Amino acid sequence: MTIVSTLLPIDIALGVVVCWLLLGLTGLLLQNTALITRYIFPAGALAALLLAAAALSNLGGDSNVAVLALGLPDLPFHLRLDALSAFFLLLLGAASVGISLYSAGYFRDMKGGALGLLCFEYHIFLASMALVFMADDAYLFMVAWETMALSSYFLVTTDHHLAQARRAGFLYLLIAHVGAIAILLSFGVMQGGQGDYTFASMRDAQLNAFWASVTFLLALFGFGAKAGILPLHAWLPEAHPAAPSPISAMMSGIMLKTAIYGILRVSFDLLDAPQWWWGALALTLGLLTALYGVLFAAVQTDMKRLLAYSSIENIGVILTGIGLAIIFHSFQKEALAALALTAALYHAFNHAFMKGLLFLGTGSVLHATGERNLGRLGGLIHRMPKLALLVLVGTLALAGLPPLNGFVSEWLLLQAFLLSPGLPHSYLNMLIPIAAAALALAAALAGYVMVKFYGVIFLGQPRGSDVVGQKPFDEVHDVGIWERIGLTWLALGCILLGVFPVFFILHIDFVSQMLVGHTLGVSAAQTGWLWLTPIQPERASYSPLILFVIIIVGVLFTLYGVKKFYHGRLRRGPAWDCGYPEQTARMQDTAEGFGQPIRQIFQLFFGITREVPGPFDKKPHYHGETSDRLWEWCYLPIARLTDKISALTGKLQHGRIHAYLLYSFVTLLALLAFVR
Amino acid sequence: MNSLLLQLFQDTLVVLIAPLLLGWVNQCRAWLQNRSGAGVLQPYRNLIKLFHKDAVLANNASPLFRATPYILFASMWLAASLVPVIATDLPLSQAVDVIALVGIFALARVFISLAAMDVGTSFGTMGARREMLVGFLAEPALLMVFFTAATISHSTSLVTIVETLAHKQFVIYPSLAFAGIAFVMVLLAENARIPVDNPATHLELTMIHEAMILEYSARHLALIEWASALKLLAYFTIGCALFMPWGIAEVGNLAALPVALLALFIKLLLGGAGLALLETVTAKMRIFRVPEFMGTAFLLAVLGMLIHFLLGS
Numbered sequence: 001m002t003i004v005s006t007l008l009p010i011d012i013a014l015g016v017v018v019c020w021l022l023l024g025l026t027g028l029l030l031q032n033t034a035l036i037t038r039y040i041f042p043a044g045a046l047a048a049l050l051l052a053a054a055a056l057s058n059l060g061g062d063s064n065v066a067v068l069a070l071g072l073p074d075l076p077f078h079l080r081l082d083a084l085s086a087f088f089l090l091l092l093g094a095a096s097v098g099i100s101l102y103s104a105g106y107f108r109d110m111k112g113g114a115l116g117l118l119c120f121e122y123h124i125f126l127a128s129m130a131l132v133f134m135a136d137d138a139y140l141f142m143v144a145w146e147t148m149a150l151s152s153y154f155l156v157t158t159d160h161h162l163a164q165a166r167r168a169g170f171l172y173l174l175i176a177h178v179g180a181i182a183i184l185l186s187f188g189v190m191q192g193g194q195g196d197y198t199f200a201s202m203r204d205a206q207l208n209a210f211w212a213s214v215t216f217l218l219a220l221f222g223f224g225a226k227a228g229i230l231p232l233h234a235w236l237p238e239a240h241p242a243a244p245s246p247i248s249a250m251m252s253g254i255m256l257k258t259a260i261y262g263i264l265r266v267s268f269d270l271l272d273a274p275q276w277w278w279g280a281l282a283l284t285l286g287l288l289t290a291l292y293g294v295l296f297a298a299v300q301t302d303m304k305r306l307l308a309y310s311s312i313e314n315i316g317v318i319l320t321g322i323g324l325a326i327i328f329h330s331f332q333k334e335a336l337a338a339l340a341l342t343a344a345l346y347h348a349f350n351h352a353f354m355k356g357l358l359f360l361g362t363g364s365v366l367h368a369t370g371e372r373n374l375g376r377l378g379g380l381i382h383r384m385p386k387l388a389l390l391v392l393v394g395t396l397a398l399a400g401l402p403p404l405n406g407f408v409s410e411w412l413l414l415q416a417f418l419l420s421p422g423l424p425h426s427y428l429n430m431l432i433p434i435a436a437a438a439l440a441l442a443a444a445l446a447g448y449v450m451v452k453f454y455g456v457i458f459l460g461q462p463r464g465s466d467v468v469g470q471k472p473f474d475e476v477h478d479v480g481i482w483e484r485i486g487l488t489w490l491a492l493g494c495i496l497l498g499v500f501p502v503f504f505i506l507h508i509d510f511v512s513q514m515l516v517g518h519t520l521g522v523s524a525a526q527t528g529w530l531w532l533t534p535i536q537p538e539r540a541s542y543s544p545l546i547l548f549v550i551i552i553v554g555v556l557f558t559l560y561g562v563k564k565f566y567h568g569r570l571r572r573g574p575a576w577d578c579g580y581p582e583q584t585a586r587m588q589d590t591a592e593g594f595g596q597p598i599r600q601i602f603q604l605f606f607g608i609t610r611e612v613p614g615p616f617d618k619k620p621h622y623h624g625e626t627s628d629r630l631w632e633w634c635y636l637p638i639a640r641l642t643d644k645i646s647a648l649t650g651k652l653q654h655g656r657i658h659a660y661l662l663y664s665f666v667t668l669l670a671l672l673a674f675v676r
Numbered sequence: 677m678n679s680l681l682l683q684l685f686q687d688t689l690v691v692l693i694a695p696l697l698l699g700w701v702n703q704c705r706a707w708l709q710n711r712s713g714a715g716v717l718q719p720y721r722n723l724i725k726l727f728h729k730d731a732v733l734a735n736n737a738s739p740l741f742r743a744t745p746y747i748l749f750a751s752m753w754l755a756a757s758l759v760p761v762i763a764t765d766l767p768l769s770q771a772v773d774v775i776a777l778v779g780i781f782a783l784a785r786v787f788i789s790l791a792a793m794d795v796g797t798s799f800g801t802m803g804a805r806r807e808m809l810v811g812f813l814a815e816p817a818l819l820m821v822f823f824t825a826a827t828i829s830h831s832t833s834l835v836t837i838v839e840t841l842a843h844k845q846f847v848i849y850p851s852l853a854f855a856g857i858a859f860v861m862v863l864l865a866e867n868a869r870i871p872v873d874n875p876a877t878h879l880e881l882t883m884i885h886e887a888m889i890l891e892y893s894a895r896h897l898a899l900i901e902w903a904s905a906l907k908l909l910a911y912f913t914i915g916c917a918l919f920m921p922w923g924i925a926e927v928g929n930l931a932a933l934p935v936a937l938l939a940l941f942i943k944l945l946l947g948g949a950g951l952a953l954l955e956t957v958t959a960k961m962r963i964f965r966v967p968e969f970m971g972t973a974f975l976l977a978v979l980g981m982l983i984h985f986l987l988g989s
Contacts, residue, residue: 378796379736379796381738381740381794382736382738385738385739388738388740392740396783396786399782399786400779400782401779401782401783401786402772402776402779402780402783407776407779410775411775411776411779414775414819415775415832418823418826418827418832429985430982430985430986433823433978433981433982433985434978434982436820436823436981437816437820437974437977437978437981440815440816440819440820441812441813441816441974443815443816444782444811444812444813444815444816445812447782447785447786447808447811447812447815448808448809448811448812450786451786451789451790451793451804451808452808454790455789455790455793455801455804456793459738459740459790459793459794459796460793460794460795460796460801461736461796531770531771537770538831538833538836539830539831539832539833539836540773540831540832540833541770541771541773541833542771542772542773542775542776543770543771543772546768546771546772547754547771547772547776547780550750550754550768550771551747551750551751551754552750553750554749554750554751554753554754555743555746555747555749555750557750558746558749558750558753558899559746562727562895562899565727566727566728566895567730569730569731570730570731570732570733571730571731571732571733572732572733572734572735572737573732573733573734573735574734574735575734575735575736575795575796575797575891576732576734576797576890576891577795577797577798577799577800577890577891578799578878578890580798583797583798585796587797587798588793588796588797588798588800588801589793589801589802589804589805593801593805594801594804594805596805597805597806597809597967598809600964600967601967
């Protein structure tokens with residue numbers, strides 16, 4: 001009993017980390033598909049649930065610290081579980097429960113050896129993310145951060161026999177490491193020359209405005225590379241589609257949030273006095289990222305690439321919220337800072353559930369049909385009705401529609417924008433309405449993207465007449481029980497977070513109390529748990545539960561009324577379509593067709609190459625490709641420059657030993673001259 | 677208790693008079709085009725006729741297709757009943773502020789677009805695509821219009837907005853003027869009116885809304901038509917609430933109800949006639965021009981908000 005009573009939440013969290021490591025090792029040793037899917041993944045989910053519970057219990061409590069005598073001599077690992085860490089651990093635990101349960105069903109057809117390896121990497125990945133959230137010194141943080149990058153690299157290249165997956169993995173690794181260097185430098189600046197790399201000493205270090213700004217910019221760059229903030233987003237649409245779907249769900253839903261955690265940790269906790277232009281920069285970058293992501297999502301033809309671009313958009317929205325919070329915080333408007341921060345954190349949590357759900361959904365579609373290209377799908381609602389219903393929840397949530405969760409965070413963020421007038425800076429006051437407009441535009445475009453995503457995959461007729469993807473339409477089966485449990489967990493999360501926001505905001509409050517010293521929940525709950533009122537009830541109030549109930553009552557009432565006063569007679573017949581009899585499935589919009597208006601309107605942003613058939617072509621052939629302009633503007637010049645420099649360096653290398661001896665000799669002489 | 681009764685009264689009122697407004701607009705259009713017209717009650721006759729018919733569903737229509745008319749009707753009914761039109765003492769208005777109202781319109785739009793893609797006909801998907809195209813520019817424009825009003829009254833609650841605007845002296849806000857123009861453009865686009873869409877034809881080159889509901893028949897079609905009428909009414913009442921809130925009965929003032937009702941009818945009569953006039957004097961534009969039209973509306977709305985910040989009024 002005494003052991004239990006002295007068990008701190010951080011011990012439980014560490015226990016979960018160890019448990020994950022052991023599970024991974026067991027999986028590696030077992031190499032047995034049935035055992036791994038039936039026991040290891042569900043056990044991992046159970047551990048995740050425990051982690052979520054421990055984190056939830058510690059959100060409001062004191063911060064726990066632990067020092068582990070691992071690592072190098074005299075350089076122990078410091079760990080700390082405070083409100084911010086607990087919040088992100090809660091996110092990790094709660095979302096990975098669903099993903100692990102789903103994995104138990106998803107990987108059932110995989111070969112034992114490969115699955116053992118994947119199971120090992122998967123659990124290492126989970127454990128390293130948990131350690132990133134708990135690290136309290138730069139050393140452990142970087143070790144965990146790199147473990148996370150490496151384990152996810154190996155997960156991305158699970159299908160390493162495909163050149164595309166290897167290429168995607170390399171790009172991911174490259175950008176992750178460029179980012180890691182920036183993070184390391186940022187920690188280096190932050191410790192202020194004391195040589196002590198614990199976060200505690202970084203909090204105490206007094207940096208002047210210049211060095212603080214350098215730190216912030218380095219951190220924004222480094223964490224931005226992980227989060228996919230413009231222009232460092234290029235790896236995301238490559239790596240997410242290449243990875244197996246549960247891994248994509250984990251990377252998009254959880255791993256991107258480690259970067260959000262890092263930005264929050266550095267700008268609010270480690271650096272104490274943020275400057276307003278940091279916020280303006282983050283806000284602008286966030287909005288650009290959001291708009292860019294959603295525009296590219298609208299023109300994608302691969303369902304996982306579409307979701308990857310949508311993740312970029314959502315990261316942009318979260319960053320917008322953080323930027324706004326920094327602006328308010330720097331002007332000591334802490335109530336508003338708490339509002340913006342709550343919106344950002346809420347959206348981060350929502351996104352883990354919504355995007356996890358949708359990526360897992362695409363996994364099931366991929367499993368059932370063997371196809372990722374939207375142009376060969378369609379009509380799956382008839383063959384996979386359960387999956388279609390669950391994915392519909394995620395689709396509506398991601399489109400930001402009430403009464404689901406995506407809308408709540410959007411609502412909070414828009415409220416933060418609306419309440420902002422009165423900043424002592426006229427440029428900012430002008431920027432904010434424009435930013436609100438851009439955010440509203442991005443949110444509306446997200447609706448477009450989601451209608452395309454759901455409509456093309458699940459609705460209509462299968463686009464290859466009776467074949468969907470690589471399978472006959474009649475042989476496509478709905479998802480199995482484990483997958484369904486995982487998906488249902490995430491879908492339930494979307495609904496509950498949408499309908500009962502006040503309960504959750506009361507928990508976020510601990511984080512905003514810690515970061516900006518002000519909470520939202522007291523005012524959010526002052527008129528009862530039913531009402532979300534961020535400042536005062538007269539200013540704004542929203543009650544998702546009432547809205548939800550009224551729409552359902554309205555639907556039932558209408559249904560009842562129609563049946564009661566008229567009749568329910570129904571006949572089936574061929575589709576009408578203005579009386580055109582020669583309908584085929586190929587006359588529906590493809591993914592390209594659905595994205596065409598966006599391509600037309602925002603032509604400027606896309607690099608479009610098209611081959612259009614002439615009027616006399618015997619075999620008419622159409623090919624269109626939309627590419628990322630930033631790739632040619634930003635990445636290719638850097639790649640060419642690197643090539644050029646390496647070519648110049650190559651000139652020094654002849655492979656002749658006397659030349660090298662000469663180089664050494666000249667260097668020695670030069671050094672001697674220099675030292676003397 | 678009073679406020680609940682008032683809410684129920686408004687719920688019933690909007691659902692009953694919505695087709696009347698549609699009939700009035702159509703009748704005005706007929707008069708302006710030198711036709712005698714079918715009378716203001718024609719929409720009711722249409723609805724009754726449709727409800728009596730047997731529904732025909734396409735062979736491959738899914739449950740989503742069948743559920744959509746009900747969801748559409750319920751959400752539009754909700755939208756129309758939460759805008760304070762005759763009294764500001766509405767409990768529903770507290771639960772759903774302007775941002776959530778825009779969200780409800782978006783919900784309806786997403787569902788009808790998904791339903792249009794469900795059967796998998798060329799017209800259906802084309803309509804869905806065009807609807808979302810109009811929607812993704814109309815939605816932020818509408819939101820910006822609301823934001824202009826919200827920054828003036830420091831609240832996103834419709835009740836507070838209406839009370840603030842109704843109490844002020846008769847001042848012309850330059851920001852609201854911009855917002856007003858943007859709002860009219862959004863109203864035309866969102867309710868499938870000329871110049872964006874033409875509710876009277878099934879011409880493949882131009883149709884948006886009609887293309888989406890081609891596969892619907894009987895009671896489903898009736899519910900969709902009724903929902904469209906409710907949506908038009910909701911937009912009219914939003915216009916009244918934002919730009920001419922005079923005559924509305926405030927909290928606790930039940931004696932003012934008859935006056936408020938009269939004021940509402942006059943506003944709707946004038947507004948309907950104005951819409952008919954606007955539709956008669958403009959020409960339908962090509963679909964490729966629609967994004968420019970909507971973009972203009974969006975920019976005007978943003979400009980309205982910026983002007984508010986610049987002039988402080």
